[in-house]
Each structure stands twice: as C-alpha cells, then as structure tokens.
Amino acid sequence: MESPDESSHQAIRDKALLLIARICRDFRGTTFEESREKIIYSFEQISFAAQAAMAIQIEADATNAKNHSDPICLASIGIVSLINPFTGLKEEERSIQLASFMAEAAGPGELYLSEGAHDSLKNPDALLCRFTRQLLRTGEDRALNAYEVFWNPTEVDPGRLHQDPSAIDLELQPIRSFGLKLVAGILLLFFCVLLLTVGYEALWEWFIYMVNR
Numbered sequence: 001m002e003s004p005d006e007s008s009h010q011a012i013r014d015k016a017l018l019l020i021a022r023i024c025r026d027f028r029g030t031t032f033e034e035s036r037e038k039i040i041y042s043f044e045q046i047s048f049a050a051q052a053a054m055a056i057q058i059e060a061d062a063t064n065a066k067n068h069s070d071p072i073c074l075a076s077i078g079i080v081s082l083i084n085p086f087t088g089l090k091e092e093e094r095s096i097q098l099a100s101f102m103a104e105a106a107g108p109g110e111l112y113l114s115e116g117a118h119d120s121l122k123n124p125d126a127l128l129c130r131f132t133r134q135l136l137r138t139g140e141d142r143a144l145n146a147y148e149v150f151w152n153p154t155e156v157d158p159g160r161l162h163q164d165p166s167a168i169d170l171e172l173q174p175i176r177s178f179g180l181k182l183v184a185g186i187l188l189l190f191f192c193v194l195l196l197t198v199g200y201e202a203l204w205e206w207f208i209y210m211v212n213r
Helices: 004-026 048-064 092-105 115-120 172-197 200-209
Strands: 030-032 037-043 077-079 112-115 128-135 144-150
Touching: 004 030, 004 037, 004 048, 037 092, 048 077, 048 112, 048 115, 048 144, 077 092, 092 112, 092 128, 092 144, 112 115, 115 144
Parallel strands: 077 112
Antiparallel strands: 030 037, 112 144, 128 144
16 A cells, blocks of 8 residues: 555656656657656657757746645656767667666756757757766767756856856946946045145146146
8 A cells, every 4th residue: 555655756756747748749759668767758850859858847847836735846858869979870779778878867857968969959059058067878988978958047047158258247247337436436535635635726736747747
C-alpha cells in the first residue's frame, strides 16, 4: 500500500508525463523510448525539440507557482542531434545514450543542448542560450560542450550573452552620475568659500595671472 507522500508524488509525476506528452505532440515529437525514470522523444528538427522543451519548463514553472502545498515538478532535459558533430555520421545508439547523459548532467528544471544540437540550429541566436560547461563521458575521446537554454529572461541578462567587455555597464550609470554630482557640488562649495574669503577681485587677478603665465 502506498503512503500519502508516495501517492502524491506519483500523481505529480503522472501530470508531468501528460504535460510532456501533450507538448511534444504539439511540436511533432514522437515517443522514442520510455521507462520509469526517463522518456526520449524524437523530433523532425532540433528547433522543434528546443521549443517543446522550453514550453514544458514554462508550464511546469507555472504549475509549481500555483501549487505551493504540493510537491514541485522539475524536469531535467537534454537535447542532442542524431548526427555526431565530430564524425558527421548519424549515430542513433550514441544519440540515445548521449540524450540520457545530457539530461542527467542538467540539474532539476534545467535544459541542456549538446554541441551538435546547438550547431544544428538554424538560428541559435534566437534562443536565450549560452555555453555553460564541458562534460566528460566514458567512451568519448574529448570533452562535450554543453549549452544551457533559458526561458525566463530574469535568470540571465540577454545583453550579457554576447556583451562587449569594453562597453559601459548601464547598471553603473546611476552610481556614476551620483558620484559626479557629489564631486561637482564639493568643488562648487569650495569655490564659494574661496570667493568669500579672498574676494572676487583677488580671485580674478589670480585667474588672469594663471592664463597669461
């Protein structure tokens, strides 16, 4: 007999599976492999897979935000290409294993793209996506580049994905403006005190002397 906690978690999991199935179907995804711990879907295009994955995460976040008392639902998603970017060959078995590996490497509620999937996108700049880290997988000759996709702009500043290091940080402008005003105020106060102390005639004579020096 299941405990109330087990029953609640199973209900949340079942809802998550229905959510994933519905969204993947909307983006022309088909079930490729399914087990208790993972589900692998196949898509016609990498862009369809990325859009479906983001839609899943967005709806899961919205559901979690509404249900404060229920267990939260977080999906770890990995997206890979059937084409091995190192060999240029279609490797179905490797892709299945790599999809599981990328999903496990992603934390709960995260979405990772493999390098092959990222390079397969027609317009990767359209995604809020950036390189996050290199992964080591048994059987691979080299480290695998993982790209993290964000669907909530508050999680990462889009301008910082390809930010010019020499550009002025606009967030510092209010502080910088206040500092300039403070310095200008101090200089003006100093000038007024000097004017009251020595008089404007002496100050004017000193200014003329410095100009003609």
